[in-house]
Amino acid sequence: MTTFAGKLLRIDLSNSTYRVEHIPDLCYGRFISARGLGAKYLYDELKASADPLGPENRLIMSIGVLGGTGLQGFSKWAVITKSPLTGTIFRSITGGNFGVWMKHAGYDLIIIQGKARMPSYVHIDKDTVHFQGAEDLLGLDYRWVQIKLKEKHGPHTESACIGPAGEKLVRYAVIHSGERTASRGGMGTVMGSKNLKAISINVPIRKPSPFDEVRFKNLVKKQINILKEHPRRKNMTTLGTPYITTVVDGLGILPVRNFQEGSIQAIDEMSGNEFYKLKKAKAGCYQCMTRCGGMREVTRGPLSGMQIDGPEYESIFAFGPLLGLTDKQFVINANALCDYYGIDTISTGVCIAYACELFEKGIISTSDTDGLDLSWGNEKSIFSLIQKIGKREGVGYLLGQGVKRAAEHMGGETNSFAMHIKGLELPGYDPRGVKGYALSMATSNIGGSHMYGRPREELSGMVDSFTEEGKGASIAQVQKEQALEDSLIACTFGNTGLDLQMYFELLTAATGIEEFESPDNLVKIGERIVCTERCFNVREGFRRKDDSLPKRMISEPLMNAGPSTGQVVKNLDKLLDEYYKALGYTGEGIPTAEKLKDLGIEELAKKII
Ligand code: SF4
Numbered sequence: 001m002t003t004f005a006g007k008l009l010r011i012d013l014s015n016s017t018y019r020v021e022h023i024p025d026l027c028y029g030r031f032i033s034a035r036g037l038g039a040k041y042l043y044d045e046l047k048a049s050a051d052p053l054g055p056e057n058r059l060i061m062s063i064g065v066l067g068g069t070g071l072q073g074f075s076k077w078a079v080i081t082k083s084p085l086t087g088t089i090f091r092s093i094t095g096g097n098f099g100v101w102m103k104h105a106g107y108d109l110i111i112i113q114g115k116a117r118m119p120s121y122v123h124i125d126k127d128t129v130h131f132q133g134a135e136d137l138l139g140l141d142y143r144w145v146q147i148k149l150k151e152k153h154g155p156h157t158e159s160a161c162i163g164p165a166g167e168k169l170v171r172y173a174v175i176h177s178g179e180r181t182a183s184r185g186g187m188g189t190v191m192g193s194k195n196l197k198a199i200s201i202n203v204p205i206r207k208p209s210p211f212d213e214v215r216f217k218n219l220v221k222k223q224i225n226i227l228k229e230h231p232r233r234k235n236m237t238t239l240g241t242p243y244i245t246t247v248v249d250g251l252g253i254l255p256v257r258n259f260q261e262g263s264i265q266a267i268d269e270m271s272g273n274e275f276y277k278l279k280k281a282k283a284g285c286y287q288c289m290t291r292c293g294g295m296r297e298v299t300r301g302p303l304s305g306m307q308i309d310g311p312e313y314e315s316i317f318a319f320g321p322l323l324g325l326t327d328k329q330f331v332i333n334a335n336a337l338c339d340y341y342g343i344d345t346i347s348t349g350v351c352i353a354y355a356c357e358l359f360e361k362g363i364i365s366t367s368d369t370d371g372l373d374l375s376w377g378n379e380k381s382i383f384s385l386i387q388k389i390g391k392r393e394g395v396g397y398l399l400g401q402g403v404k405r406a407a408e409h410m411g412g413e414t415n416s417f418a419m420h421i422k423g424l425e426l427p428g429y430d431p432r433g434v435k436g437y438a439l440s441m442a443t444s445n446i447g448g449s450h451m452y453g454r455p456r457e458e459l460s461g462m463v464d465s466f467t468e469e470g471k472g473a474s475i476a477q478v479q480k481e482q483a484l485e486d487s488l489i490a491c492t493f494g495n496t497g498l499d500l501q502m503y504f505e506l507l508t509a510a511t512g513i514e515e516f517e518s519p520d521n522l523v524k525i526g527e528r529i530v531c532t533e534r535c536f537n538v539r540e541g542f543r544r545k546d547d548s549l550p551k552r553m554i555s556e557p558l559m560n561a562g563p564s565t566g567q568v569v570k571n572l573d574k575l576l577d578e579y580y581k582a583l584g585y586t587g588e589g590i591p592t593a594e595k596l597k598d599l600g601i602e603e604l605a606k607k608i609i
Pocket of ligand 1: 073075076283284285288289291292293494
């Protein structure tokens, strides 16, 4: 007995075939599951320079070994692929029930390859895999797709699907499951490129059986007791991530008007308490007592009159201060509009902020924007622009390519205003005020993500966030730990009170796998995963020059930013040197043969050294 299925389902859309493959126990011992297993399979199966939107790209969906076991906050699932936005390996993690339904169906991974000749969806039942035409689903948003699939296959059906923007290949389209999204990096774009509108599952519930049932049950009880009384859990349950808004503003790292400033007046209008007043009902992921989400009413657009689960902090920053706004109902409406089309709120907000700054500086005018006045805070124009991006029409076509490609197209000085790293639009933390974040985002193997390694000690004030020296080793460490958590999958917001020892005990009790060895070895597994991702990117040609920051971060001191006013990243090269040294990489950011050997992945050396 064990909590993992030991099997993957491979779906080839080009010829409508599937097969079930065994996953060796050793793979779990070396990569755990989810992000880790996904990285291993993607590295092994994808050739260098493969087109992310070509049939050869793999779309890997994966649930963690602890998912669906009754453990709280461990039932999210991951999507791993080569990103059409960054050209790097990518992982995006989401909630919704689809991941656990994969496990009920008996799979830890689903690997989708090829391209369907016609728009299609795939349905999995207890007997077989069905390849179906999706004509009647085309153009529908996530809610209607999920409703229709339940009508066709039964109310117990759970699905992962894309919206209209994924069909049209907007480069930052999302995958929806329930109300949650695999938001970043264009996971939905890859799905759209395969002519795959949805994948649905309706199978009997099959509860995972832990290797050591009694011990595992006791550990779950222990976790629930920790969560019950923990103040962080209580805060997340009540306020959710919107509580972060005023904290980030207080630190002076809240991106305002396209990262020109770090704080905004009237931020109290967007506090966690203000969003709490608009909360109509609790919301959250499968088997999670934190339930950090919240349903709020939409008052404008195609979902008007309905409720959405949101907004999260990242959507608040993206449709609030980043665009010069502090209107919380506008944030909810803009978030709902992005959900309707199926596009990432962060990338959408950053692309619009880029256009607004070009407009402010007179580089573009209404003749370039289909007549839209893109002055900061013009809600009407921003709303229209989201629609244009979602439909991929007019100026929205260019912005739907992502800010990096938009700036390359515009040329000249416009690149200075494009806030991205490796093509991924920056999240809601200005890296100039937290130097560890600057390094973590610069070196992230998926581009400008806030979830590749959070410098928790700097954000909480335990370590000076303005100092650059000495950050290399600490960021290397948090990136390893994040890789571990993404491979379990332990939700960043729901893993309150857990430590390495607890992860180790849970893993061994659940799986019986001996290769996990010790709590410290789990961190080494995290390092193996980060290193595998780095090798993937090195094979694609990524080097030190790509571990960079937008020009603004290294040349313009942060303005109007409270305690962070005047901050800038002074010496990224030194930070990189420290980081590479801590991880055993060369000065070019390439893992050495010795490091690969130490991590037990020496076979990767043949392809990158
Ligand atoms: S804490 Fe929030 S995001 Fe995390 S699993 Fe629970 S409901 Fe989902």
